[in-house]
Amino acid sequence: MANAVDERTRALQERSSALVTAQASDPRADIAAERRRASFAPEPLTYLLNGGKAKVERRAELARILTQTPWADKSNRHFLSREEEYVGGLRAALGIWRKMKDEGLGMQDGLMMRQLVDWPGGLELHIGMFIPTIMSQGDAEQQAKWMPLCTSLQVxxxxxxxxLGHGTFVRGLETTATFDKQxxxxVIHSPTLSSTKWWPGGLGKTATHAVVMARLMLPDAATGRVADHGPHAFIVQLRCPDTHRPLRGVTVGDIGxxxxxNGVDNGFLQLDHVRIPRDHMMQRFSRVxxxxxxxxxxxxxAKASYATMLYVRADIVRNAGYFLGRATTIAVRYAAVRRQTAPAPGERELQVLDYQNTSGTLLPLVAATYALWLMGDDMMAKYKRFEADRDRGEFGALxxxxALSSGLKAVCTWITADGIEECRRTCGGHGYSQLSGLPSLFASYVQNVTWEGDNNVLCLQTARFILKTMAASAAKGGAGPAPGGSAAHLAAGELRRELGARCAARDEACWLQPDTVAAALRHRASRLAVTAADTLRAAAGGRLAFEGAPWNGSTLALIAAARAHCELQLALNFYAALQRWSSEGALSPVCLAALSRLAALFGLGRLELGLADLLEDGYMNGAQAAALRRASRGLLAALRPDAVALVDAFGFEDYYLHSALGxxxxxVYRALLDMAQPSPLNATEEGPAWEGVLRPAMQAARRGGGGVAPPLSKL
Amino acid sequence: MANAVDERTRALQERSSALVTAQASDPRADIAAERRRASFAPEPLTYLLNGGKAKVERRAELARILTQTPWADKSNRHFLSREEEYVGGLRAALGIWRKMKDEGLGMQDGLMMRQLVDWPGGLELHIGMFIPTIMSQGDAEQQAKWMPLCTSLQVxxxxxxxxLGHGTFVRGLETTATFDKQxxxxVIHSPTLSSTKWWPGGLGKTATHAVVMARLMLPDAATGRVADHGPHAFIVQLRCPDTHRPLRGVTVGDIGxxxxxNGVDNGFLQLDHVRIPRDHMMQRFSRVxxxxxxxxxxxxxAKASYATMLYVRADIVRNAGYFLGRATTIAVRYAAVRRQTAPAPGERELQVLDYQNTSGTLLPLVAATYALWLMGDDMMAKYKRFEADRDRGEFGALxxxxALSSGLKAVCTWITADGIEECRRTCGGHGYSQLSGLPSLFASYVQNVTWEGDNNVLCLQTARFILKTMAASAAKGGAGPAPGGSAAHLAAGELRRELGARCAARDEACWLQPDTVAAALRHRASRLAVTAADTLRAAAGGRLAFEGAPWNGSTLALIAAARAHCELQLALNFYAALQRWSSEGALSPVCLAALSRLAALFGLGRLELGLADLLEDGYMNGAQAAALRRASRGLLAALRPDAVALVDAFGFEDYYLHSALGxxxxxVYRALLDMAQPSPLNATEEGPAWEGVLRPAMQAARRGGGGVAPPLSKL
Incomplete structure (x- = not known):
């Protein structure tokens, strides 16, 4: 059938191009026109966002190679069964592994290939957690033993x-590791149903070994008592190297x-008194x-060990920008070529991007993409400064x-998770097709709001820091330590001044100034910090109680304070990056002007969401709020011609996006039709239900002469 | 392996029950305790919500039967390939069809079974669109010919x-139906690529016939010109009844x-000069x-034809309540048994529902479920009144x-789509598992914001009505026709009075009064209606321009007005239903008290989202806003003990929910482990990648003695 479709479709596309009338239009011409009308050429911005021209070109080259590499081919990706997705993900990971080894490629190429191929599989935690744990928590001897086994994939x-019953609260883990001196x-053991290990990637069917977190139990021979030293890390072998079957005492499998x-075999694990040698405990820092x-x-x-966590969170923030960038690239490009509703009979239908509600959804998300992307860069720089500090034993900034990395992980992943779905919805019906690339983007992204610390729990950590910082500074009549960096506005004196401040915006134009927006965001962050502290004190009889019922009963105000804190940082960092780029002269003035509008749109968007806070405390009046809203709408119109250029600038290749709409x-329409052909339902003309299901039912009805069934018109 | 898991798990569950200590707890005991602490028993409410005790019992009976019926079995549902899902969906639909026929079951049983089995398949549009189109647009002869073929499934x-290129804008369709008098x-024809029919359910591999919407083209022999009469409905046979293969000129397949x-074979269709008899045009109302x-x-x-649309929208609103009810039932029950973080070492971890941000997410969604459910009932009643009016030729209320049905379709589906995902996120990591039931609930629901009219487009229809109603009433110096029903507040005099009104709430307690909340919601709806009109006039030089650039450039304000309008109706209808129930005496006073709190929580939640509007225009001051927020938080605490009872009251069976967490x-933990065992990856102990992928790579490494691979610790 594919051939029949192909032939007929080619003929139809030729006719479509010839027939650009009121009904038929050529989306290729539409997007070309968008690029011509943009105020700037995106390439210099692409280089700046992606670490330079050389990197961008290398990535494009790798994308070209991968397009023609069987294990990296994406044309069948949306049609795989779960088993095929799992096997294919492993094959792709091993393909990259072997290619790096065979061709002597470096880390940068490896990272780029992993990102481009975009197929998470059974090796994720081997690479992302098992090896790093050995490197960071194993002693020299352990590293010497395990690392060659890991890198050669013998392990x-x-x-x-x-x-099963224990997520974020590590101290609640139930698995035990009891020392047998004899x-x-x-002896590693799962004592209860809820102690079943659940979720680890690669555990189901791939991993031969696991770092198992278990409570270290040390029996005292004299007293007979067992001392519980809490969770520690142990290497446990799970499978036989010859047969890959589970060892005795190990019950392991895929969690579905x-x-x-779904390329990843997240697994479950029950251990029944499984014995491991004493030196399988990770013993760089503690030992038995x-x-x-x-x-x-x-x-x-304890302080040094924050490094991994900070790295992971910085990486999540950076990824939030990439993921939202993928979604906005797809949605903006499609909204530029999709036409719906003619203003009058006989006229061409309008580009969907010309409806205010479409640009009002998509352009703020493009702005957010830049904000997150730049924040990710900044977080990585901060992480590197932390590493340098750590090596000098300096932990003052920790x-x-x-607090910042906790809250930003939460706020950035919320923006991206919700943003991807908003992008999907602006694509209308075709956004519901997997061929758009958006459903799987959303489904694979949304776990980011949960893993590596549930977003709400992380916001509460940020809130705790905010309240403690305020309290410390307010101590001794306001003569406590003055906080710096992202917390500078929480100093007692600053807060006092800020709570009395009033917005200075006189008109719409004022709202385009970074200072006006930043001042309002700072006021909001300060106000919500104070409100959170007041709420907690009211619940705890005047005290700042950092746990128990008063804390748990105040979490809405606490989380709101953390979010406002982080939104302020996102806007400030966006403005700072533009100032840096401006002074570096790397971008044209028209490009910088477009980015400045985008930064303003981001800041105003955050303010619109928090407008009630600013009106409620009298910082702003109704006229100022109305002017803010008009300024924001004006930016949508001003940015409209640059919409496609601004997403082109991210530099995502068609191979990477793998989207008919993007x-x-x-x-786009040719792509939808082409990409649908390998659907497994299209393997035969009559489809997989004909022989066994439809034919018997339909032919029985014909023989029976049409026996009357129940009236089904409203079933 | 399943047996090994089974045996070990049983033993572990026994230990878990015995070991209810700081670490291990028994979720069954937790949920039982929740039911004991509730202020009311849910059964009377279940009967009231579901049309009486008899219906509830019949549904439970059908659920019991279906649990043991092979074609309705759900235990394997999450593990199917696309082909299996398609074939299984058809088998289930035919199973229901045959059971109804064989046992002479009525419509109510059929509807219940379809809902319980919950497996959309290739017959959806046969039942939901093909048959109804013949019934409503076919003449008597056509009905007599086609209906027996449809109900017996010969067709x-x-x-x-x-x-492909034309969604909501029906006038833009390109497919042609040209009459050949000879x-x-x-002659039905697809002239361009973008005219390819795309999306119809069942079109891919199931349907033998289609109602094809095509522009009716009538050539005039004398002049040689062809008159275009716009889209009309034609029955086109697509497949051969003996082979089920496409007829000549028909290119048809699955869209992926x-x-x-994914049980539905949404399809594409290109027609190449396919000829059909003249009487295959649906000719009840127009003909050639x-x-x-x-x-x-x-x-x-034209007016009578609104009936189908109103019915479909009322049905969508009713379904919004059911779907959100499923999600809240799962999330609330799991939040009641899930424990995270002990307040102090050695203490039990807390129920997640006791964190304010959890109840602050879930209880407002429970409230919204009731609001939508009751609105669905009301919309159905309104639809029936419309049918009666129509039969008397009376269209005044249309x-x-x-406008109401357009806006409510949009607002209700937005609430439900977003609410399901919020429920999923509150379930933490396990909410990401398909076994929770929530990912598929979200993925299958979200198309509701797009189909049957894109939500934004529908809101614009409501906005058009609002503005036209205001303008009509304001004509003749305010002496124009006074609107009634849901639009009464848009009368010129009412608006004038309302814009000057000020909120009367003096304290927190005032915000628990329905009148205070309703007044504020009404003020907001009025204010946003006026703002929308002002925005449009400002864009169009003082005119109300209902299309073109001014309209398209004002859609954000217009949509905001429509949403506020519908949120007011949702709250008013919730209050009205409680008043009716109260006067009917069907519920205990404690149950009614809980529902009143829930209605207040719903109204306050909507107001919190729109607080900026009310502060900006001076209706409310900061102190009143703060009191509103406190009232809302207070309701969370007051409703907390009834959380589980309020979702139990929806009456959803375990079979229907098909959720490990719900x-x-x-x-829940036992259920997760049990439900994961049939995962296809668990078919063998070593998994599907061992032989072909892992074994060669790992054993080569062992033979090679561990060749050094690139440093991968940060890949």
Whole structure:
């Protein structure tokens, strides 16, 4: 059938191009016209966003190579069964692994290929958690033993922390590791149903080993008592290297399909008194002696161990920008070529992007993409400064950085998760097709609001820092330590001044000034911080109670304060990056002007969401709010001609996007038709239900002469 | 492996129950305790919501039967390939069809079974569009010919309107039906690529016939010109009854996978000069004579034809309540048994529902479920009144009803689509598993914001009505016709009074009064209606321009007005239903008290979202806003003990929910483990990648003695 479709479709496309009338239009011409009308050429911005021209060109080259590499081919990606998706994901990961080794490629190429191929599989946690845990928590001997096994893939590992009944609260884990002095072994055991390890990627069918987080239990021979030293990391072998079958005492399997990420075999694991050697405990920082005595970690270690967490969160923030960028690229390009509703009979239908509600959805999300992307760059720079500080034993900036990274992880992943779905909806019916690329983008992204710390829990950590910083500064009659960096506005004196401040915007034009927007966002962050503290004090009889019922009963105000705090940082960082680019002279003035409008749109968008806070406390009056809204709408119109250029600038290749609607050339309808042909239902003309299901029912009816069935018109 | 898991899990569950300590807890005991602490028993409310005790019991009986019926079995539902999902969906639909026929079951049983089995398939549009089109647009002869073929399934139809390049704008359709007087046939033709029919359910591989919407083209032999009479409906046979293969000139197939609904074979169709007899045009209202003369429909028909649309929208609103009810049932039950974070070492972890941000997410969604459910009932009642009016030729209420049904379809589906995803997120990691039931619920629901009229487009229809109503009433110095019903507040005099009104709430307690909340919602709806009109006038030089650039450039304000209008109706209807129930005496006073709190929470939640509007125009001051927020928070605490009872009251069976987390008995962890076992990856212990992919790579590495691969720790 594919051939019949092909032939007929080619003929139809030729006719479509010839017939650009009121009805038929050529989307390729529409997107070309969009590029001509843009105020700037996107290439210099693409280079700036992606680390320079050389990197951008290398990535494009890799994309070209991968397009023709069987294990990286995407044309069948949307049609795979769960098993095929799992096997294909592993094959792709091993393909990259082998290509790097065979061709001596570096880390940058490896990272680019992993991103381009975009097929998470059974090796994710081997690469992302098992190896890093050995490197960071194993001692020299352990690293020497395990690393060659890991990099040569004689061992494939995973990281088993989460249990069926225990997620974010690590201290609640139930799995035990009890030391047996006699045999110099640990006995790893799952004592209850809810202690079943659940979720680790690669655990189901791929991993031969796991880092298992278990409570270290040390029996005291003299008293008979068992001391519980809390969760520690142990390497447990799960499968036989010859048969890949589970070892005795190990019950392991796949946990079934998820919303997305179905190439990954997330698994479950029950351990029934499984014995491992004493040196399988990760013992760089703490250890158990042959006599069964616990040697605790040095106190400095706790702070140093934040490095991994900060890195992971910075990476999540950076990824939030990429993911939202993919969604906005697809949605903006499609909205530029999709036409709906003619203003009058005989006229051409309008580009969907020309409806205010469409640009009012998409342009703020394009602005958010830039805000997140730039924040990701900044977080990575902050992480590197932290590493340097750490190596000098300097941890002063840690609390602020920890609070910032917690809250930004939450706020950025919320913006992106919700933003992808908004993009999908603006694509109308075709956004519901997997061929648009958007449903799978959403489904694979949304776990980001949950993993690596549930967003609400992370916001509460940021809120705790905010309240503690305020309290410390307010101590001694306001003479406590003055916070710096992202927390500078929480100093007692600053807060006092800020709460009395009033918005200075006189008209619409004022709202286009970064200072006006930043001042309002700062006021909101300050106000909500104070409100959160007041709420908590009211619930706890005047105290700042950081746990228990008063805290748990005040979380809405606390989370609101954390979000406002982080939104302020996102806007400030956006403005700062533009100022830097402007002084560096890397971009044309027209491009900078467009980006300035985008930054203003981002800031105003955040303010619109928080307008009630600013009106309620008297910072702003009704006329100022109305002017703000008009300024925001005006920016939509001003940015409209640059919409396509602004997403082109992200530099995403067609191979990477893998979307019928997001194609660079705008040929969306041809792409939908082409991409649908390999659908497994199209394998035969009559379809898979004809022989066994439809034919018997329909032919029985014909033989029976049409026996009357119940009236079904409203079933 | 399933057996090993089973045995070990049983043992672990026994231990878990015995070990209800700080770590391990029994979720079954938790949910039982929730039911004991509720202020009311849910059964009377269940009967009231579901049309009486008899219906509820009949549904439960059908659920019991279906649980044991092979074609209705759900245990494997999450593990199917696309082909299996398609074949299974058809088998289930035919199973219901045959059961109704064999056992002489009525419509109510059929509807209940379709809902319970919950497996959309290739017959959806045969039942939902093909048959109804013949019944409503076919003449008596056509009905007599086609209906027996349809009900006996000798013919399976679909409804092909949407084209690749044409969605909501029906007048833009490109497919043509050109009359050939010589042969007394219509020639149906797809002239361009973008005219390819795209999306119809069942079109891909199931349907033998389609109602095709095509522009009726009548050539005039004398002049040689062709008159275009716009879209009309034609029955086109697509497939051979013996082989089920496409007829000559018909190119048809499946459009590939979607976000959800993958049991349905949505299809594409290109017609290459396909000829059909003249009497295959649906000719109840308009027709073409043998001489090729067009007989147009009578003018009254246009109004009568709104009936189907109103019915479909009322049905969507009712379904919005059911779908959100499913999500809230799952999320609330799981939040009641899920425990995270102990307040102090050694203490039990807290129920997630006791964190304010969890109840602050879930309880407003429970409230919204009731609001939508009751609105659906009311819309159905309104639809029935419309039918009665129509039969008397009375169409006076139509414009208001049409505007209301448009806006409510949009607002209700937005609330439900977003609400399901919010419910999913509150379930943490396990909400990401398909076994929770929530990912597929979201993915199958979200097309509701797009189909049957894109939500934004529908809101604009409501906005058009609002502005026209205001303008009409304001004509003649305010002496124009006074609107009634849901539009009463748009009368010129009412608006004048309302714009000067000020909120009377003196304290928190005032915000618990329905009148205070309703007054504020009414003020907001009035204010946003006036703002929308002002915005449009400002864009159009003082005129109300209902199309063109001024209208398209004002859509944000217009949509905001429509949303506020509908939110007011939702709250008023909720209050009215409670008053009716109260006077009927069907519920206990404690149950009514809980529902009153819920209605207040719904209204306050809508007001919180629109607080800026009310502060900006001076209706409310900061102190009143703060009191409103406190009242809302207070309701969360007051409703907390009734959370589980309020979702139990919806009466959803475990079979229907098919969710590991939403089980009535709370045994969630056992359910997750059990439901995961049939995962196709678990078919063998070593998994599907071992032989072909993992084994060669890993064993080569062992033979090679561990060749060094690139440093991958940060890949």
């Amino acid at each position: 494939i590992g995973t990281y088993a922390q989460t249990e 045999t110099q072994e640990f 399909p998820k919303f997305g990420f 002696t042959p006599e069964g005595v616990y040697v605790p970690p040095p106190p400095a270690n 609390p602020e950085l920890h 194609r660079h050339d705008g040929d | 399976i139809g679909t409804y092909a309107q949407t084209e 042969t007394q046939e219509f 996978p979607k976000f959800g609904f 004579t043998p001489e090729g003369v067009y007989v147009p429909p009578p003018p009254a028909n 414009p208001e009803l049409h 089980r009535h008995d709370g045994d």
